[in-house]
Amino acid sequence: MTRLPVQKTYKLYIGGAFPRSESGRTYEAEGANVARASRKDLRDAVRAAREAFPKWAGMTAYNRGQILYRIAEMLEGRRQQFAELTGSEAEVSSAVDSWVWYAGWADKLAQLLGSSNPVAGPYFNFTVPEPTGVVGVVAPEEPSLAGLVGRLAPAIVGGNAAVVVVSEKRPLAAVTLAEVLATSDLPGGVVNLLTGRKDELCPVLAGHMDVNALDLGGVEGDRAELERLAADNVKRVVVNGDGQSPWHVAAFLELKTVWHPIGV
């Protein structure tokens, strides 16, 4: 007699927990019933991200870098599972390497992006990058894992919290990645992953007044309306991005300039 395997229930990832959609809805994708997040789920995810933001932003850059590296370790340990989900070992390797690459950036961003500024006056004037707050990410449809990681890692490495609308057609890798994130010492709420209909979720994300920035890289079709919604609270919007680079990270960072007096 062959053993009947235990199947997984694919749920959302919000505030470090794995709830079903409050709407009770699911949709079928990749042969599984996947939670179909509602607008309310998205708003809950933004709240969780906002609450998680100060702690994550307040950690040392070294600490954040180690947690991103830990994500790579956990992902590496599950290579087989993700290779089956994505159908590509190369994609899993690239996703792992992407976490490692960004992990190394955490404590170097300020040196690359900041400056000290020679002003005409008795002030030590310096500029430092700081996280902007909550970043809304629309992940690409394909590749479902590497595409997600390539947009998520740069959004959080600088200290932001993220709310991600993941691939609609290929959501399983994202939900499984949530299990990796949940076991990597990443504080709950720093990353929130929503499965569901992009048409339904993206406008709510783009217009949300407590989201500071938006990565529309995964939007297929017309982005203009989402960009217009983003203007309601002057969101920073990335449409294409700079590929794997610190400049992509910089798009989600503010620059703060401090005039510190010099005197005796």
Added chain:
Amino acid sequence: MSDVERRQDRSPVPSAFEYAPAPESREIVRLEERYGLFIGGELVDPRSGEYQPTVNPATEEPLAEVAYAGPEDVDLAVTTACDAFQNGWSDLPGSERAKYLFRIARILQERSREFAVLESLDGGKPIRESRDVDLPLAAAHFFYYAGWADKLEYAFPNRRPRPVGVAGQVIPWNFPLLMLSWKIAPALAAGNTVVLKPAETTPLTALLFCDVLRQAEVPPGVVNILTGDGRAGAELVKHPDVNKVAFTGSTEVGKEIQRAVAGTGKKLTLELGGKAANIIFDDAALDQAVEGIINGIYFNQGHVCCAGSRLFVQESIYEETIAKLKRRMGTLRVGDPLDKNTDVGAINSQQQLEKIKELVASGEEEGAEIYQPPCRLPERGWFFVPTVFTNVAQSYRIAQEEIFGPVLSVLTFRTPDEALEKANNTPYGLSAGVWTEKGSRILAMAQGLRAGVIWANTFNRFDPASPFGGYKESGFGREGGLHGLEPYLKFE
């Protein structure tokens, strides 16, 4: 007459503070009766056929008529800038572009008095400020960015920086020439050409700047200046051949512009409104802090996006601070912008004066306590007495909305955490001030404040090397410094 207006009618300042008039001569300024649009290196008649007067806010007298650009004018200017970009300017070696910018900086220095007087005439700001702040900073900005023009590969190593093309720039009326320099200097240094629209109430220094361009022999079409109102600005930012939009002004208009460029792929930077917190700790050098409070909110009549319009005083020094502040306010001289003794000049426009009055009235209605020092205002012109509100709740409109006038709202706090929480309780995040003798506290507060510029034991200080710009609804992108170059470049 409303309560506010009656209070402004009080007795003259005490005789100890009487100063003899010391007006700066306006003879150095020679105005035309009428100005066209600056397109392709010359002032041309507008296709729109429309002209409107620009008014001296201190006397309400018209100074000159300026053209109001229509859609055809905007199109012509953008096409001209496009041609200039493709036919020469973008191929010019950076070292040659640099020399044009150095020339502009030098000419501004040479003609600074002329510009300062004109700035005060057209905008109403005290000559002391236009002479000592606006002009030196404008010249310094050109000088700073001049040096970058042939060093872009060092500023952005391995990124192959290239100019974006035509920059469409819209600037406000509070620092007309200075904002022009913040916009034009980095744009040209990066190799772009420019179409700039000055504010409708302050076009004259931008038009005089056209003469600087002539003297500097900047090639025709590299800089085009379109006077006009919001309609021209709206046309400019949505023009398909504009590759980069830069706007300084209100958050409301900034959002409209962000919507207008949505989906176009244009680069965008916005420098918008603010409601800056100025935080005074009980160990601060109080007399120095009071000077900083005054400078923070009454500098340029409070027409400053980064003005310190919310004062947070630690409760243990509240009474003493307010007493010193009120005493100091009594010595502010409000009046003729061209008088070298004037501290607070004219409100830029009737419309702005009405807005200030409306918000001040709301503060009184909501229950705040108003104080205005004894002060005699000129009979003509648009003026407003320096005003402070105490007993202000965070929810009051005067604590939430940008007034853009000489009106200060005072709130209190007990602990640094409380100060941070209250200071950050705003959709804006442009600037903030911290006053304390403790260096470690300066840095801790600077870390906690969600704002783009933090001044410690100073306020409203600017430098071309120092990046400026906001968090949250105060906009995005930086002007000044190395960071101010990036919005004008694309990378391969």
